[in-house]
Amino acid sequence: MTSMLRLAWRNVFRNPRRTGIVITAVAVGIGGTLFSVAIFSGMMQQMVENAIQTDLGHLQIHARGYDADPEIGLLLEEGGRAEIDALAGDPAVRAFAPRIRGEGLVTSPSASVGVRVLGVDPPRERMLSLVAGSLVEGSYLDAPRRALLGEGLARRLAVEIGDKIVISAQDLSGDMTGEAVRVGGIFRTPLAALDRGTLFLSLEEAGSLFGLGSAISEVVVLGGARDEIPALQARVLAALPEREVRRWDELQPLLRYMLDTMDQMAWGLYLTIFIAMSFGIANVLLMAIFERIREIGILLALGLSRSRLVFMVVCESIFVTLVGLGIGFGLAGLCLVLLSDGIDLSAFSEGLGAFGMGTRIVPALGVQDLTIPTVVALITALLASAWPALRAVRLRPAEAVRHD
């Protein structure tokens, strides 16, 4: 069999220019696609990570019914002690934090804006949220009666650090309550919705605003790798059967959907590119067959079987495709190494922020990003060799050896 492989391999390089053109086409097509996929999936991954690390977390624990109707009365008692105890021993838990979630109206001297009010425990929240690290002004809830708000919200309210704002809300018993605080810090994250509509208070102040006593709304959990989260979820749920334990992609199915469509898009992209290239490959193989009719006649006269002849043509197709694929991977790899610090997109930051992306995109490639093009390439190679192989097999030995 090695002779057959050697024969096919050498045949591939008999016409270096023609083979070179096809290999270049495959390499550039694959390299370009792989690179684009890496950038796109870098963007998607970042979007998902941003959402997880600012607001979502990997898991959220709530009282039962919260998912269907997140009303303020659905609470975890005693600051979520039972929930925190359930998390404490699990090695997959990297950080967790109690939160209060409510709604209110913020009023400044110039505007009133409806907001989500988030009560957080600053030292714990710091460990799982990027917000603390995204301050553009002021400090992170380090003094009493201070609120932290996003740049977007500050602009809507036309307030600066130290300005007084009033938060009004409905408390647990349905009465209107209010609290006057000062703007203690302003942050900017890639999540425009968070920046424009969320106001952070300390856990105690949010608790007293809504009249919750020591109760809280949720415990947010950050785990390790994303694919370990379902197992963690199952363990937490087993420990807290009375609670709702929701995963990030259950809380925001759109994110999961985006990641999945990314994969489908990659398949579609590769299929399109390869189907286009399969015509080029088939054409080159066919030309090579027509040039070698006499030689194929000789092979048949020597006793080469038709199945081996097909094998030879298929191998030639696979070799051309794989060499192109290899070079394409190399090209894409080189580009990605050069860009491993990320691509600075700060010039487009306004537009990108709306999609929850940062201004620096780090291209991301996983193993599966290489398997998809490899699988598609092999299918293409087989597809492209079908017609030339059929032509070769149809040759009649006596006529082929007469050919010149």
Added chain:
Amino acid sequence: MAILEAIGVGKVYETRGVETVALDAVDLAVEEGEFAALAGPSGSGKTTLLNLLGALDAPSSGEVRLDGEKLADLSPAALSELRLRKLGFVFQAYNLIPVFSAAENIEFVMELQGVSAAERRKRAEALLAEVELEGLGEKRPLEMSGGQQQRVAVARALASRPRVILADEPTANLDSKTAIRLLELMAELNRNHGVTFLFSSHDPLVLERARRRIWLRDGGIDRIEEGAVA
């Protein structure tokens, strides 16, 4: 028993609706160990008959038997196998696979037959020596003269240890000195290994050395001459 047999063999070619009768009811038996030639003017059907006897083509009528086996009964795969194990071919020119060296060309058939690598190497070397090409095993066909290429082709035809070697105008592209050397070589192989040779040629050098000449004319056997002339 005859190794090759044509019984009432006819061949009609059809090209664009025009029928050419290349052979008409030919009966011929070639015995084991023969050194014979198909002779005759151009277009008389020599190549056609050789191709039919060598299972490269199927007759329009009549039947061909190789070693007692009816070729018409064999599947394409069985025909490949038969060409691989029982037949060797030498054509006028460009017999060799250009991307293989001389030694690789010779070893290729043996590999198809499933001969082990060590055995292949040994036999290829011996065959190259036999056709007086020691040390040229690494050369590619394009780096060799026409005569050297033909000798490699003969060595390759022998490599599969066939019962019959069919050679269509093997000397047509060679000068007479080279041609004589090639023919002497083949005669030796015929004597030493008992391989049957059947040529098709109008080269007097070939015909003189053949121990039997089968003269064809217009697709039929005209006459048969016995005994070498040279």
